[in-house]
């Protein structure tokens with residue numbers, strides 16, 4: 069049952085109990101959540117009650133002190149249900165680690181227990197209408213005023229934006245800094261802070277149950293105590309933590325590919341044309357064999373990458389490769405699997421249609437695949 073060579077019996081048990089929980093609490097509700105364009109907060113509380121939120125956090129803050137292997141399992145099992153559950157992975161493995169790594173003792177005591185129980189839902193707000201890939205060029209500002217920062221600006225495409233209670237906002241604190249990335253900081257803005265408003269729930273091509281929204285800050289008065297890490301060091305923190313974010317996205321793409329292959333194999337075996345199952349045609353077999361091969365390659369690459377990441381090695385190039393290649397592969401597989409479903413693949417009641425809509429964004433967010441290639445090229449000395 070172990071999926072990776074580094075999995076031990078307790079990991080398998082954890083995976084089994086999470087899968088059982090999701091089969092009861094998420095699978096039957098998922099379609100409704102897609103219609104509602106939202107996962108209810110009550111589901112987050114259930115995840116918290118079961119210990120599935122931020123299990124890596126130290127026990128003294130209410131966590132379980134587990135390693136990233138458990139994060140891998142949570143991310144994979146969530147993706148198996150549906151791609152919209154990636155907001156949970158964003159909370160567990162992307163946003164909360166900033167608090168753990170750079171937060172003060174007071175911030176950890178104040179925020180981490182709520183993040184673990186599901187009372188608090190986090191988001192990270194980097195992207196703006198005028199700056200996505202070019203992150204250093206953001207225009208949201210935070211100007212120090214006594215023991216507060218006055219924040220002004222707008223963020224967009226923010227995952228968990230509607231549900232979030234705590235948003236880690238990327239702001240400019242040194243407006244004159246050259247190069248620009250040296251003037252960036254991370255500020256935690258809490259729901260209810262005057263001047264902070266949530267915009268509309270964005271209408272997306274896919275990921276329908278995930279709430280993605282705009283956020284506005286208008287003379288928003290944030291306590292200086294909410295600065296996470298040191299002032300003007302935000303960009304360095306982002307570059308460090310974005311590696312795990314990209315790995316999480318690559319893992320999800322791999323699971324999506326595996327899921328699509330599995331459902332397509334089932335379909336082609338049962339669907340008949342010209343007196344035989346579609347699976348008997350050589351074209352079908354070759355397509356499925358090619359996909360299965362790419363999936364095996366992806367899994368082996370990920371396995372070694374997870375190990376290197378956990379060992380604290382420099383994985384920047386390999387993570388960027390995994391992120392672009394696995395998401396591009398999943399995109400390609402989604403089209404081929406839809407094709408093998410014929411017209412039924414284009415119908416909403418078939419899961420392949422949802423996968424087809426959900427996967428393209430993985431090549432865009434967490435740093436677009438083009439940006440991944442620029443990182444690799446630079447590190448190749450080009």
Ligand SMILES: Cc1cc2nc3c(=O)[nH]c(=O)nc-3n(C[C@H](O)[C@H](O)[C@H](O)COP(=O)(O)OP(=O)(O)OC[C@H]3O[C@@H](n4cnc5c(N)ncnc54)[C@H](O)[C@@H]3O)c2cc1C
Pocket residue numbers: 191192193194195198199200201202224225226227228272275280429432433434435436437438439442
């Ligand atoms: C569903 C969804 C959820 C998201 N969640 C979050 C979130 O939680 N938090 C957050 O901060 N952001 C989030 N994002 C934003 C996402 O990270 C950005 O959309 C992404 O970084 C790309 O930025 P952009 O949209 O401004 O595109 P642009 O930067 O305008 O890029 C447009 C195109 O130009 C290409 N391009 C840009 N620069 C280069 C270059 N140097 N070389 C070659 N090609 C280049 C890009 O690859 C892309 O193809 C989300 C986006 C989506 C769609």
